[in-house]
Amino acid sequence: xxxxxxxxxxxxxxxxxxxxxxxxxxxxxxxxxxxxxxxxxxxxxxxxxxxxxxxxxxxxxxxxxxxxxxxxxxxxxxxxxxxxxxxxxxxxxxxxxxxxxxxxxxxxxxxxxxxxxxxxxxxxxxxxxxxxxxxxxxxxxxxxxxxxxxxxxxxxxxxxxxxxxxxxxxxxxxxxxxxxxxxxxxxxxxxxxxxxxxxxxxxxxxxxxxxxxxxxxxxxxxxxxxxxxxxxxxxxxxxxxxxxxxxxxxxxxxxxxxxxxxxxxxxxxxxxxxxxxxxxxxxxxxxxxxxxxxxxxxxxxxxxxxxxxxxxxxxxxxxxxxxxxxxxxxxxxxxxxxxxxxxxxxxxxxxxxxxxxxxxxxxxxxxxxxxxxxxxxxxxxxxxxxxxxxxxxxxxxxxxxx
Amino acid sequence: xxxxxxxxxxxxxxxxxxxxxxxxxxxxxxxxxxxxxxxxxxxxxxxxxxxxxxxxxxxxxxxxxxxxxxxxxxxxxxxxxxxxxxxxxxxxxxxxxxxxxxxxxxxxxxxxxxxxxxxxxxxxxxxxxxxxxxxxxxxxxxxxxxxxxxxxxxxxxxxxxxxxxxxxxxxxxxxxxxxxxxxxxxxxxxxxxxxxxxxxxxxxxxxxxxxxxxxxxxxxxxxxxxxxxxxxxxxxxxxxxxxxxxxxxxxxxxxxxxxxxxxxxxxxxxxxxxxxxxxxxxxxxxxxxxxxxxxxxxxxxxxxxxxxxxxxxxxxxxxxxxxxxxxxxxxxxxxxxxxxxxxxxxxxxxxxxxxxxxxxxxxxxxxxxxxxxxxxxxxxxxxxxxxxxxxxxxxxxxxxxx
Numbered sequence: 140x141x142x143x144x145x146x147x148x149x150x151x152x153x154x155x156x157x158x159x160x161x162x163x164x165x166x167x168x169x170x171x172x173x174x175x176x177x178x179x180x181x182x183x184x185x186x187x188x189x190x191x192x193x194x195x196x197x198x199x200x201x202x203x204x205x206x207x208x209x210x211x212x213x214x215x216x217x218x219x220x221x222x223x224x225x226x227x228x229x230x231x232x233x234x235x236x237x238x239x240x241x242x243x244x245x246x247x248x249x250x251x252x253x254x255x256x257x258x259x260x261x262x263x264x265x266x267x268x269x270x271x272x273x274x275x276x277x278x279x280x281x282x283x284x285x286x287x288x289x290x291x292x293x294x295x296x297x298x299x300x301x302x303x304x305x306x307x308x309x310x311x312x313x314x315x316x317x318x319x320x321x322x323x324x325x326x327x328x329x330x331x332x333x334x335x336x337x338x339x340x341x342x343x344x345x346x347x348x349x350x351x352x353x354x355x356x357x358x359x360x361x362x363x364x365x366x367x368x369x370x371x372x373x374x375x376x377x378x379x380x381x382x383x384x385x386x387x388x389x390x391x392x393x394x395x396x397x398x399x400x401x402x403x404x405x406x407x408x409x410x411x412x413x414x415x416x417x418x419x420x421x422x423x424x425x426x427x428x429x430x431x432x433x434x435x436x437x438x439x440x441x442x443x444x445x446x447x448x449x450x451x452x453x454x455x456x457x458x459x460x461x462x463x464x465x466x467x468x469x470x471x472x473x474x475x476x477x478x479x480x481x482x483x484x485x486x487x488x489x490x491x492x493x494x495x496x497x498x499x500x501x502x503x504x505x506x507x508x509x510x511x512x513x514x515x516x517x518x519x520x521x522x523x524x525x526x527x528x529x530x531x532x533x534x535x536x537x538x539x540x541x
Numbered sequence: 542x543x544x545x546x547x548x549x550x551x552x553x554x555x556x557x558x559x560x561x562x563x564x565x566x567x568x569x570x571x572x573x574x575x576x577x578x579x580x581x582x583x584x585x586x587x588x589x590x591x592x593x594x595x596x597x598x599x600x601x602x603x604x605x606x607x608x609x610x611x612x613x614x615x616x617x618x619x620x621x622x623x624x625x626x627x628x629x630x631x632x633x634x635x636x637x638x639x640x641x642x643x644x645x646x647x648x649x650x651x652x653x654x655x656x657x658x659x660x661x662x663x664x665x666x667x668x669x670x671x672x673x674x675x676x677x678x679x680x681x682x683x684x685x686x687x688x689x690x691x692x693x694x695x696x697x698x699x700x701x702x703x704x705x706x707x708x709x710x711x712x713x714x715x716x717x718x719x720x721x722x723x724x725x726x727x728x729x730x731x732x733x734x735x736x737x738x739x740x741x742x743x744x745x746x747x748x749x750x751x752x753x754x755x756x757x758x759x760x761x762x763x764x765x766x767x768x769x770x771x772x773x774x775x776x777x778x779x780x781x782x783x784x785x786x787x788x789x790x791x792x793x794x795x796x797x798x799x800x801x802x803x804x805x806x807x808x809x810x811x812x813x814x815x816x817x818x819x820x821x822x823x824x825x826x827x828x829x830x831x832x833x834x835x836x837x838x839x840x841x842x843x844x845x846x847x848x849x850x851x852x853x854x855x856x857x858x859x860x861x862x863x864x865x866x867x868x869x870x871x872x873x874x875x876x877x878x879x880x881x882x883x884x885x886x887x888x889x890x891x892x893x894x895x896x897x898x899x900x901x902x903x904x905x906x907x908x909x910x911x912x913x914x915x916x917x918x919x920x921x922x923x924x925x926x927x928x929x930x931x932x933x934x935x936x937x938x939x940x941x942x943x
Contacts, residue, residue, distance in 0.1 A: 188868070189863055189868075221860055221875065256860020457659060458620070462589065462622075462767060466589045472590075473590060490659070
């Protein structure tokens with residue numbers, strides 16, 4: 140059951156958010172997540188060949204210390220990407236300073252960064268900010284972690300879940316950021332999960348990879364992909380449920396379902412808050428000959444600037460949708476395709492179904508739109524979440540840097 | 542040598558353009574190209590699995606009558622795509638009526654359509670328009686073919702070339718349309734070439750495929766691809782130059798060079814007139830390990846909405862460029878990449894080169910921009926033409942249909 144909350148809704152986890160001056164105007168730009176006990180941890184990272192320094196650093200920590208992670212330091216405003224050797228030294232310096240301040244063992248903290256690419260990380264500002272975070276933890280006046288990791292996001296994205304593993308009540312906390320540069324293969328998005336369930340790092344990895352494949356990898360805001368994308372989960376094991384060691388373990392499917400539900404919610408929040416978005420759009424492709432075909436068609440439609448601008452204008456221009464299906468690389472048969480806007484049939488067997496254009500346009504004026512494309516070739520299906528392309532997308536991105 | 546002119550700059554070819562009422566407000570929407578003698582012809586068509594009726598019709602004509610083509614009937618305002626069996630009958634009906642009016646043999650005319658997808662072709666309007674075109678040919682008051690095929694184009698795109706084959710003066714005429722839905726694998730673009738050189742259909746096909754690969758397939762306005770894209774060439778053979786039967790024939794390379802020069806010019810015109818474009822952008826990738834890598838990197842950069850919006854804002858945000866190279870699928874090594882804006886070095890070995898930001902921004906304020914990405918991995922290179930992404934792209938596409 141989804142409840143309001145965030146990463147710190149899970150017993151033993153604490154968060155703080157503050158402004159350390161990377162962003163102008165005192166906006167929050169530094170978030171810290173800590174756990175009272177060592178956690179098992181796993182991560183899924185960007186497939187971009189350009190990997191930001193914090194990604195390289197955190198992958199390395201996870202490869203040698205995945206049983207004893209104590210938390211995460213995350214900053215926005217600077218991605219520490221394309222910063223060479225200096226970037227790696229800077230990421231390590233931030234982690235080391237946080238470990239010193241919070242009296243944690245070396246190699247027990249992960250770091251994450253998001254924001255502008257190519258500028259050196261302002262390490263001194265981050266160190267000073269970490270000092271203030273420590274005071275916040277002491278005084279109990281911690282700010283929001285979810286808001287500290289926002290870039291062009293307009294809303295905080297977090298939630299918590301309550302569920303049971305073998306009769307034991309368990310909690311799951313989740314938070315994410317992401318608005319532009321969002322792509323099926325992840326993107327400038329960060330997502331974090333906390334839980335008091337007990338899982339080995341390997342079992343966590345399995346859950347995280349599968350859930351990412353069904354949620355964050357089916358998102359498209361603009362078709363770009365960033366060097367910083369990361370999905371990370373920390374499991375404290377303090378909840379009292381039996382240890383989950385893999386897909387065969389009792390409790391695995393309950394845990395998987397909870398993470399999938401949380402991931403789906405975050406993915407929808409990210410799409411709905413896409414840069415300049417006025418609408419949340421779900422592209423449902425069904426009737427495909429293979430899952431790969433369904434995935435290709437959904438991805439091509441969700442990435443098409445022409446489809447996205449038509450949806451912005453509430454224009455039932457289904458030609459652009461069928462056209463994107465045609466160039467998706469999947470072996471679609473155009474004269475078998477049916478297309479629905481909401482529950483209204485727009486295209487039957489590849490040609491106009493003769494529906495009332497005004498009714499179709501009315502369906503597209505809603506805040507949440509579902510476009511269903513039935514390929515009528517087989518049993519496979521795949522859904523993507525995306526948003527429309529508005530003037531604000533251009534405004535936000537024409538001069539983000541300065 | 543490029544001279545002003547168009548398809549009818551070649552002796553024996555005649556063009557006309559008129560308004561037949563498909564578009565509102567009396568805008569030109571019907572163009573006819575005729576030749577006094579049967580021509581050898583070849584075409585390169587869209588790779589979209591959704592193929593418009595005129596594409597299917599014209600491919601069929603070329604497969605059986607490529608030695609005796611007399612001309613082309615082209616309309617804008619309606620793509621005759623996703624129109625099923627009716628669309629095929631309509632395309633054939635337009636061709637048959639034109640052949641009747643101009644007293645030409647059955648199967649001697651090609652048809653092309655561009656415009657809105659999914660609406661039935663208004664055949665009666667086209668038939669009436671063909672009658673008026675005949676009058677124009679008789680009175681010598683023919684309108685512009687190049688303007689009759691425009692959709693969201695803001696400028697006519699045509700030119701002519703004079704060159705020599707084995708000492709014989711030869712002419713080449715060319716015209717194109719295309720503004721949105723332009724993609725490396727062609728798109729809503731049409732291009733036509735006429736010449737009085739003598740080539741077999743097979744030799745023409747070789748030239749056209751190779752030139753398309755180096756020009757129209759290296760264009761990106763928005764990453765979409767249409768069901769209508771076509772590049773067609775008619776060769777009358779009346780110029781007196783020796784017959785070119787293939788790449789081994791004398792004169793082949795002279796002819797190829799001329800078509801390549803014309804195709805490159807048209808491709809640049811199309812990119813510069815991209816929907817909402819304020820800048821013509823050339824993405825030059827060099828130093829790649831293979832041509833395929835160079836092509837992938839150039840394509841990814843040219844298609845990135847984040848790169849295009851940054852260029853619109855004259856924002857030297859090179860992080861987005863290196864990032865697109867990273868997700869292109871090519872085995873790039875980020876710490877080897879150099880990036881230049883014009884001749885100014887922005888990135889050296891994957892990190893900021895420390896150049897003056899204002900100077901870099903100044904380079905991006907020009908109307909024509911060259912971005913050079915040196916992968917420093919090998920000898921291969923590839924260039925793409927694209928444009929920036931502006932508010933007008935959204936305006937044009939949010940409600941194109943109605």
